[in-house]
C-alpha cells in the first residue's frame with residue numbers, strides 16, 4: 001500500500017479507502033459483525049488507514065462497527081463519515097431530520113460521534129446536495145465544527161461541480177477551511193462525472209473518492225453466471241451484463257481478476273483518484289486488494305474505454321468540435337502548447 005495527500009490537505013491517506021456500507025446486515029446484503037471486523041483487520045494489515053462510513057449506512061450499524069474496530073488505535077485511522085440522509089428509524093414527520101442545514105449537520109455529527117465512540121471525525125462529507133440550503137450556511141457550519149475540533153476536514157459527495165466550485169470560492173474569500181475532496185460514483189458502468197465533476201476536482205487539486213467502482217458487483221461479470229450466493233442487485237439490465245462480460249474477457253487476457261481490472265481502470269484515470277472498496281467477504285477484499293500490483297496496458301485501457309462509451313454532450317462536444325475550434329483558433333490550434 002502506498003499513501004498520498006488528501007487533495008490540497010496535509011492528511012496522509014492510503015491509496016485505497018475501505019467502504020463500510022456493507023458492515024451490518026440491516027439492509028439485507030451486508031456482512032455480519034465478525035466478518036466486518038475481519039475485513040477491517042485485513043485492510044489495516046495491508047496498510048489501509050482510510051475508512052468510509054455514513055450516519056445512515058445500515059441504519060447506524062456501520063458506524064457502530066467502525067467505532068469498535070478503531071477503538072484500540074483511534075488516531076491511526078482517517079475516519080470519514082457523512083451527514084444529510086435520514087435514518088430509517090427517524091420520525092417521518094420530522095421535517096428538519098435530514099438535509100444540508102446547519103441543524104441537520106450539527107445534530108448528525110453529534111450522533112455519529114456517539115456511534116463511532118470517538119471525539120472527532122477526520123473527514124465530514126456533505127452526503128448529497130439538497131438543492132435548498134444556502135451554501136454559505138453549509139460552509140459556516142462546517143467551519144464551526146472544524147473550529148470546535150469535532151471535524152478536521154470537510155468535503156462534498158454527490159454534489160454538482162458548480163456547487164463545489166462555488167464553495168471553494170467562498171472558502172477562499174472568507175479565509176475558511178476549504179473542501180478537500182469530492183466523493184462520486186465512478187466506474188466503467190457510470191462515467192457521467194467525467195463531464196464536469198472530475199475536471200473541476202482536478203483543476204482545484206481535490207481528491208476524488210470513487211464509489212461503486214465495481215458497479216455494485218456487476219463489473220465482476222458474476223451476473224451472467226448462475227450463482228446461488230446472495231447478491232446485491234436483483235434485476236440487472238442486459239447492457240450492464242454485457243459490460244461485465246467484456247470486463248471478464250479483458251481480465252482473462254491480462255491474467256487478473258475482473259474486479260482488479262475494473263478497479264484499476266478507475267485508478268489509472270487522470271487525477272488524485274482513490275477507489276472506495278466495497279466488500280461483503282474477506283475473499284472479495286483479498287481479490288480487490290490485488291489491484292495494487294496491477295498496471296493495465298494502454299491497449300487494455302483503450303479496450304475498456306471502448307466497451308463503456310459515453311458522450312460528453314453540450315457544451316463539451318460542441319466546444320471541442322473541429323468547427324468551433326476553427327472559429328476560435330483558425331489554423332493555429334495545433335501550434336498552441338496548452
Ligand SMILES: NC(=O)c1ccc[n+]([C@@H]2O[C@H](COP(=O)([O-])OP(=O)(O)OC[C@H]3O[C@@H](n4cnc5c(N)ncnc54)[C@H](OP(=O)(O)O)[C@@H]3O)[C@@H](O)[C@H]2O)c1
Pocket residue numbers: 018019020021022029052053127157158183184210211212213214215216217218220222230231232233259276277278279280283284285287288
Ligand atoms: N457517497 C455515496 O453516495 C456512496 C454511495 C454508495 C457507496 N458509497 C461508499 O462506497 C463504498 C463502495 O460502494 P459499493 O459497495 O457500491 O461499491 P462496488 O465496489 O461497486 O460494489 C461492492 C459490491 O460488489 C460485490 N463485490 C465486491 N468485491 C467483489 C469481488 N471481488 N468479486 C465479486 N463481487 C464483488 C459485493 O456485492 P455482493 O457480494 O452483494 O454481490 C460488494 O458489496 C461503500 O461501502 C460506501 O462506503 C458511497
